Amino acid sequence: MSRDTSRLKTDIAGMNLSTPLIAASGTFGYGDEHKGLCDLDCLGAIAAKGISLLPRIGNLPPRIHETPSGLLNAIGLENVGVEAFLEDKLPFLAKARPACIVNILGESFDEYAQLSSRLDGIPGIDMLEVNVSCPNVEEGGLSFGVDPDLVAKVTKTVKSATALPVMLKLTPMAGAKLAETALAAQEAGADAISLINTIGAMEIDIERKRPVLGNVSGGLSGPAIRPVALKMVFDVASMVDIPVVGIGGITSARDVIAFLLAGASAVQVGTGLLIDPDLPCTMLDGIEDYMDRHGIARLSDITGALELP
Amino acid sequence: MSRDTSRLKTDIAGMNLSTPLIAASGTFGYGDEHKGLCDLDCLGAIAAKGISLLPRIGNLPPRIHETPSGLLNAIGLENVGVEAFLEDKLPFLAKARPACIVNILGESFDEYAQLSSRLDGIPGIDMLEVNVSCPNVEEGGLSFGVDPDLVAKVTKTVKSATALPVMLKLTPMAGAKLAETALAAQEAGADAISLINTIGAMEIDIERKRPVLGNVSGGLSGPAIRPVALKMVFDVASMVDIPVVGIGGITSARDVIAFLLAGASAVQVGTGLLIDPDLPCTMLDGIEDYMDRHGIARLSDITGALELP
Amino acid sequence: MTSRMTRKTAEDTLHKTVCRVEGVSKEGGECVLLTLDAPEIAKLAVPGQFVMVKCTDGACPLLRRPISIASAREDKIFLLVQPVGTGTRWLCERKAGDSIDVIGPLGNGFTLPGAGENILVSGGLGAPPLLFLARILADMGKQAVSLLGAGSSSRLVLKNEMAAVCKDVFISTEDGSEGTKGLVTDLVSKLAPKSTANIFACGPLPMLARVAEIAEKASSCQVSLEAKMACGYGACMGCAVPAANGGYLHVCTQGPVFPSKLVMWRNPL
Amino acid sequence: MTSRMTRKTAEDTLHKTVCRVEGVSKEGGECVLLTLDAPEIAKLAVPGQFVMVKCTDGACPLLRRPISIASAREDKIFLLVQPVGTGTRWLCERKAGDSIDVIGPLGNGFTLPGAGENILVSGGLGAPPLLFLARILADMGKQAVSLLGAGSSSRLVLKNEMAAVCKDVFISTEDGSEGTKGLVTDLVSKLAPKSTANIFACGPLPMLARVAEIAEKASSCQVSLEAKMACGYGACMGCAVPAANGGYLHVCTQGPVFPSKLVMWRNPL
């Protein structure tokens, strides 16, 4: 590729990213679905679709529904399972220029432990991203991510099973406890934090008197949640010392910069990529233009540069 | 007015509503701002702009900002204070056909107590709605509403200071604890529950590198949050036995019915009213049409009628 | 069955292109036939494939909408759009000279038949991909019979276009305003497809289920399914429909065309 | 000052009406002048008031946009719109015969002057309410001088309309492409308004602040302010701007026109 992205470089917990744009887990498949639609070189990293120990067939359809400026989904973490991932999917991701982040999810501490040690030491993997939005079967179905103690325990479990850098992906369902979960992750040894995952939501088909999703409820993503995500990133970034990756409704260079100003070191693009797989390239143009106009030499000079009144 | 709304009647904790549509607090002023724009008879009740013990001048501007399908606001609860309210504003509300709900907010238990006893026994007031989203000065600024114990204590405080029916207005910032706060309110004697208040959010002006709101962050309302609100109403309504009033992004008859199906006995319309003050009348047409098509005799037959797969 | 002229998209190249509307014409049922200048897509497209279309100049609606390729000729693709909601209404308001942002060609297409009679069954807005198929069959010198069903005469689409390339066109309308009164599936029953017949069907789910049933003894029966789609190219896993053997099929990459036997027809959604 | 010809909206009746676009014409700076058939609003409107306009056929953008009434005549109101974002761009694309959903007339208007010279100062898109005012002053037999400022000649609006009803029109452009090179506030300084002058100003905040300063000794100085608005009629408390005496002014009901002395000019936002 011809673009000079040197001033767009960033570093998250030792993982070098050529650009601050990461494809969000679950919205870019395993990176090989986009032939011709996306110049992968515009991405700093790809967070692969969430991987579990065993394959999952996912939820009953319908699985997606459009809401005002939002996407409601209940995919149910359909994935090929860790063995097929390593066999069939990792080779492409490992070869591609963007760094490779493997997003993992478990329904018990043991599952997180097994997954992390299976992925430990495998060439081509640059980081684990730990999805804690999954229901916790051991603790009665509430997600791990809403409880700071459970977040700490998951973090320790993963950290002690792998030498890879570990990024905890926080869920907005923690509500007022969100900053606490971030601090818990940091204290338990997380190398970075990403947020937000989708916000619990539902929609009803009033003619059929039924939820529109086969799974009754799902998670909301897209521009609708962006202002909520931005505040959460701002709140968490002002509390923790480890790098923060901002996620939620990012669909333009302007949005990327807003998240960086709020304290993120990089961002993930999810729903926006589903709609415009070439978005990363357009975004880089906009980011460079912004840096030119504001005389900004390094991307890290944007991170946290928000001025408060 | 000529419309026969008899089958649209509903009852919330002994308060009779001629229609299930309530103007949400803070989006309909004190009910007298709309001359000619809204046929008040289409509303079952008006929840007045939140009232505090003393007048509040509100937050530094800018106070509002549009986001994708949403409205971000940080009005700062500007209001005339309880004495001016009783003197200047209540007379109109008391005279109007819709029931009168007074929305109150305090920064301490004592303020809630004083407000509630001041409003007790005043003719023309049909219900108190307790806003617990306000920062709690006694407990270090976190809002009352995110902690079930504090919600219980506020409820008891208000209940013991007034004979009026009391509706607790829950905040989505309680996150995973939301249902617990609802149960706490019910156990502490709340007569009804309304939800949701706005979701914490922010937006950044990247050119000025500053938050767009004078108050840094604010609350998100409007269609963007509707799927989140609907799930919260569904979750809470399946837990509590007292009536639930659904709020959040409702802008059409379809939306009203979705919230009723999810378990609400009535709804509040906020942002939608700011944009289309005649929305209640349009909505009633749509609700009646739906009832006709589905052969529904009473509104209460819709409440909670959602079928699950 | 013989040659599989289409392929999985993952093995090929997709195109995202902002293309010019070359022409707009009205069809039955308030539908609009759009001619788009999209050389890259036109070159690759095969019958049964679709495109994902951005239906706004701004940001609402958020998601692209899947629309079948109703034919591809030289540098052009044709889309037949029925205005049912915000997105399709916006599409139907386009004028010649406007621009539309399109991703394609997506999905697999119909597997082309070897010998035997070819029966194309369209219900409602099922005709577009079958017109494309009929044209390709005609180009290959194969004969086809087209069965077109609609609610009423005014809502029939692509009748003349079909007649131009098919041996026969049979029509049914629910209100009897044109052709046989009844459902298009009644026409299929009446034709009593032989075991050598190749059936191709596109339309509402109940119609497809009934066709699959009638066609049990046909040589092949391929159906084109619909599902809500967020991406259209295999990234989101949103477009699942239940498979006959348990598990799910993904309409955007494994479909939209499936052998009817792969689909779970009882309570499919 | 004498008669207050306008009143607080809360004491009067507001109208929400879906009105027909009667005419569309291009103005400088890509602006569009819309003529709307809105008899109820036209009847009540006074200079300085505005309408809240829904800028979509669908649901985005969510909020109405405030637009000044640039004149009202018989059953018609005129709006001059500059395309700066989604909403105003949509407005500028309207054609004669389209419908627009409008609420008005909103806010208070200018307090009409008694004796003295009248100086109307418009910067950028400040001209619309001042044109309405100039026309009413002319109807009343009062003379006015209009100062029009813009970035460059091509962005000047309503110049001829102003000339038709004002004694004099003075122009300034920042690039010197028409009239005096410089800011419109330089023209105000040069005119050195006497203590009997009535000044009416509309434009960007820094310009208004400077006018307020120069006009300190004038008989009266009224400014029309902007603020983001969610409702436009006093229900949301969103449109606050800091007042000179502490506290806030509400642009939609107490304004948009204020005596300049009421406004806090230092760091107003």
Ligand SMILES: Cc1cc2nc3c(=O)[nH]c(=O)nc-3n(C[C@H](O)[C@H](O)[C@H](O)COP(=O)(O)OP(=O)(O)OC[C@H]3O[C@@H](n4cnc5c(N)ncnc54)[C@H](O)[C@@H]3O)c2cc1C
């Ligand atoms: C493979 C495929 C091919 C299609 N080909 C055509 C075609 O050639 N011509 C044509 O007019 N239509 C076609 N459709 C249907 C078309 O995609 C929908 O009508 C369109 O998405 C509706 O969008 P809307 O914004 O107009 O309606 P909305 O306001 O979104 O909703 C109206 C109706 O459309 C349904 N719908 C909404 N979004 C989707 C989606 N992403 N996918 C499927 N259904 C949806 C809704 O459930 C609702 O019933 C096809 C669909 C699929 C899956």
Ligand SMILES: Cc1cc2nc3c(=O)[nH]c(=O)nc-3n(C[C@H](O)[C@H](O)[C@H](O)COP(=O)(O)OP(=O)(O)OC[C@H]3O[C@@H](n4cnc5c(N)ncnc54)[C@H](O)[C@@H]3O)c2cc1C
């Ligand atoms: C009392 C009043 C009278 C006005 N009269 C006119 C007029 O006669 N002609 C005219 O062209 N414009 C007028 N404006 C400005 C006009 O309202 C804004 O240009 C318009 O709201 C921008 O909307 P948008 O969707 O095009 O832009 P957006 O995409 O929303 O934003 C573009 C710019 O407009 C600003 N803006 C957005 N929403 C509002 C809002 N609700 N109120 C104020 N500013 C906003 C944004 O901060 C941004 O700088 C007036 C504003 C006020 C308050």
Ligand SMILES: Cc1cc2nc3c(=O)[nH]c(=O)nc-3n(C[C@H](O)[C@H](O)[C@H](O)COP(=O)(O)O)c2cc1C
């Ligand atoms: C269809 C879909 C599938 C997703 N799957 C996953 C997943 O497997 N693991 C995960 O951590 N997050 C998953 N997410 C959440 C996204 O990674 C992201 O956190 C969220 O969508 C918010 O970002 P956005 O608004 O940019 O989409 C998924 C989101 C969508 C829309």
Ligand SMILES: Cc1cc2nc3c(=O)[nH]c(=O)nc-3n(C[C@H](O)[C@H](O)[C@H](O)COP(=O)(O)O)c2cc1C
């Ligand atoms: C401008 C504005 C002011 C508000 N003021 C109050 C208030 O004073 N008290 C309160 O309980 N809620 C207040 N709210 C919250 C609304 O009552 C409602 O809970 C919220 O806006 C969600 O509903 P909506 O999406 O229909 O607007 C306010 C909301 C807005 C937009």
Ligand code: FES
């Ligand atoms: S629509 Fe995204 S995988 Fe099929």
Ligand code: FES
């Ligand atoms: S805009 Fe709502 S009060 Fe002024």
